[in-house]
Amino acid sequence: MQLGIHDIPLFIVSGLLLNIAPGPDSILIMTRSATQGWRAGSAAALGIGAGTCVHVLAAALGLSALLAASSWAFTLLKWVGAAYLVWIGLQMLLARRRRDGEAASTSGEAAASVALPLRKVFVQGFLSNVLNPKVALFFLAFVPQFIAPDAPHKALAFIVLGAIFNFNGMLWCHFLALSTAFASARLRVGGALAQWLNRAIGALFLSFGLKLALSER
Structure with missing residues (x-):
């Protein structure tokens, strides 16, 4: 069946370059890999x-077009997404190492404070992406360039x-998770360093949230 798709190689290369560009998604993956391992x-x-x-x-289905056309819908989603990024940042900034009556003796124990169950890590990644209205507008602007105007099934x-x-983005994201976990293990990121890394990334997420909140359409 003819779909009217053209310039697939250019689409794939452009998509990979866009996925490699640093942003909140990449930072979240690297943070979880560095503090909890590649599975996180x-x-x-x-x-x-x-x-x-x-997205x-x-x-x-045209829902993103409605978002682009509706000022109040875009603003609402933008503020919800910004609030969530700020909330993630504050959680990381305010995280404290757990103490069970005595100081942790291993880096694994010391890093337990910043660890989240994998289910919660998944939800965190999902919400940080789906609540960002700029991702929706990106797909509306980028993908149609590779679909013919007379395509029968747009x-x-x-x-x-x-x-x-x-799919290509997931290949890059999982490579990022594995390489960050490997580098973290080689550098032997201990509990104190993991805590400061968590706080630094928390400040970065806070800045992402504020930038989104203050951004124009």
Whole structure:
């Protein structure tokens, strides 16, 4: 079936370059990998991928176009997304190491304070992505460039391209999770360093949230 998709190689290369560009999603994956290991980083990546699926389907069904056209809807989602990023940042900034009557003797014990269950890491990745209205507008602006104006099944073509973009993005995100966990293990990130890393990343997420809140459409 002819979908009217064109310039697939350019789409794939452009998508990979866009995924490699640093942002809140990449920072979240690296933070979880550095403090909890590659499984946590992969859980965050899968959550981000699930959020991307929501954006792709919304754009294909026209919901993102409604978001782009509605000032109040965009503003509402922007403020919710900004509040969530700020909340993540504050959680990281205010995290304290747990003490069970005595100081932790190993880096694993010392890092327990910043550890989250993998289910919660997945949800964190999902919400940080799906609540960002700029991701929705990105798909509306980027993907249609690779669909012919006379394509017979534009929504299906959009979903196919979105799936390709998300698949390539997941390859990069899981590579980022594995490489960050490997580098963290080689550098022997201990509890104190993990705590300060968590606080630094928390400040970064706080800045992301404030930047989103203050941004224009």
